[in-house]
Amino acid sequence: MNEQPLIQALNSLPDNAQEPVVGNIFISQFCKELGYDITEVFPSFSTGNGGEAVDFALRHNRDSSDIFINTGANPQVLIEIKGRDINLSEGTAQYKSTVKQINKYLLAPNCKSVQWGIITNSLHIQLFRKHGKVIYPASRCLEINKININEITRQIKQKIENTIRALTLAIYNNKGGVGKTTTTVNLAAILTLLGKKVLIIDFDPNQKDLTNALNLKQNTETLYSLLEDKNNNISFKDVFRTYSIKYKKMNKIFSFDIIPAHSKLADLGEDQIKQLFKLNRLSQVLEKLKMYYDYILIDVPPNWRFFSRSAIIASDVVLIPTRPNDIFSLENAAITIKKYIPEIQQFKKDGSPIALPVFWNGEKVTDSQRETAFNYIDDIIEKSKKDQECPFDLQPYFYPYLKNYMKDNQSRHIFEVPYSAHIVNATFSKMPSVYQHKISYSYYLDLAKEYFVQ
Numbered sequence: 001m002n003e004q005p006l007i008q009a010l011n012s013l014p015d016n017a018q019e020p021v022v023g024n025i026f027i028s029q030f031c032k033e034l035g036y037d038i039t040e041v042f043p044s045f046s047t048g049n050g051g052e053a054v055d056f057a058l059r060h061n062r063d064s065s066d067i068f069i070n071t072g073a074n075p076q077v078l079i080e081i082k083g084r085d086i087n088l089s090e091g092t093a094q095y096k097s098t099v100k101q102i103n104k105y106l107l108a109p110n111c112k113s114v115q116w117g118i119i120t121n122s123l124h125i126q127l128f129r130k131h132g133k134v135i136y137p138a139s140r141c142l143e144i145n146k147i148n149i150n151e152i153t154r155q156i157k158q159k160i161e162n163t164i165r166a167l168t169l170a171i172y173n174n175k176g177g178v179g180k181t182t183t184t185v186n187l188a189a190i191l192t193l194l195g196k197k198v199l200i201i202d203f204d205p206n207q208k209d210l211t212n213a214l215n216l217k218q219n220t221e222t223l224y225s226l227l228e229d230k231n232n233n234i235s236f237k238d239v240f241r242t243y244s245i246k247y248k249k250m251n252k253i254f255s256f257d258i259i260p261a262h263s264k265l266a267d268l269g270e271d272q273i274k275q276l277f278k279l280n281r282l283s284q285v286l287e288k289l290k291m292y293y294d295y296i297l298i299d300v301p302p303n304w305r306f307f308s309r310s311a312i313i314a315s316d317v318v319l320i321p322t323r324p325n326d327i328f329s330l331e332n333a334a335i336t337i338k339k340y341i342p343e344i345q346q347f348k349k350d351g352s353p354i355a356l357p358v359f360w361n362g363e364k365v366t367d368s369q370r371e372t373a374f375n376y377i378d379d380i381i382e383k384s385k386k387d388q389e390c391p392f393d394l395q396p397y398f399y400p401y402l403k404n405y406m407k408d409n410q411s412r413h414i415f416e417v418p419y420s421a422h423i424v425n426a427t428f429s430k431m432p433s434v435y436q437h438k439i440s441y442s443y444y445l446d447l448a449k450e451y452f453v454q
Helices: 003-011 021-036 093-106 151-161 179-195 210-213 223-229 264-266 270-276 280-287 308-315 327-348 368-385 421-429 440-450
Strands: 042-047 053-058 077-081 116-120 125-130 134-137 167-171 197-202 241-247 252-259 295-299 317-319 359-362 416-419
Touching: 003 021, 003 151, 021 042, 021 053, 021 077, 021 116, 021 151, 042 197, 077 093, 093 116, 116 151, 116 280, 116 359, 125 151, 167 210, 179 197, 179 210, 179 295, 179 440, 197 210, 223 264, 223 280, 270 308, 270 359, 308 327, 416 440
Parallel strands: 077 116, 167 295, 167 317, 197 252, 197 295, 359 416
Antiparallel strands: 042 053, 053 077, 116 125, 125 134, 241 252
């Protein structure tokens, strides 16, 4: 009985196969199994970042005049390969270095069209999804063998061929009063002005701040109805509310959809909620909507109970607002990154969600306040590294631009969205500040560009 091609390729590799051998024997067959022929695989693809090149770029040919191997334009998938002597087991130094490398390639000038990244040494493989500037795991780093290679390849192919449109984003901090709702509403508004289709969800039924901030009333069907509906009898259109406004600067109407909070959920105790709904129920509901939106934003309550955990499970990434003068918001951000998100990653088993670097949300920060906050964050980072039970490197989440551990204030940069009177007063007008004031537009445009829009 003849071996299947991928299994044959694996069996043909020497135990110490170096990168060129892995590429020639394994990757060539792997690309075929993903559905790409030889004219759709571009080796040593220039990323446009200096002289750097990724090992392979893939894209299906569009027609006879657009052959990818000839044009090298608009790649869809990048593959970075390593030799078998490179340890790609998740968490190793070589794994982390390779992840950093593929992330750099995915964000390079010639790779803006890329939606997927793969790292492999023929012993391990991992798939990453890129959405704008956001890169997050679409699988764990999986060990490859002749028993599972065909199934792993099939799953990777299915995900690439059915690329989900939406990035699902939870705005969360276990500390209240850090501007989660303000961030959710204004980020949604700025994304609409950038041409994105956006859905926001008020998943804090106790406070309902987002629902109240936009002066929304319930439709006949509600968020509770959606969660309860196991037989797909309810139309999403009966649950949504649409917020529309004519933006004078562009003389054009912009809108985003909202699922308001529902008081019935607030009336139920934690035990009752758990009896009615599984933790992944919101995720199941949103799965049906991901092809219709570019972004789904969830306003998450400041606790770690059912609603918060469910929202994080439903998300690809978590955006964490903090305040520089609120040490509890910084400490809770660290707890979220170090404890809560890994808990959900274990539950989901696909490597998601990931935490985005924290940002400061609030009044303008003086140099003195900034230095005080930096010193406190330094202490949080050092204590986390030295934690004997669970050492964790928080530095990338607080100081994403820190280089060579030099603690100057330029490299200890944390992105800031300063509050202004315009942002605060917009709450009373029941309208996102972004649509009203130039300064708010500027702040949240910078936020969108910092984290999401490439």
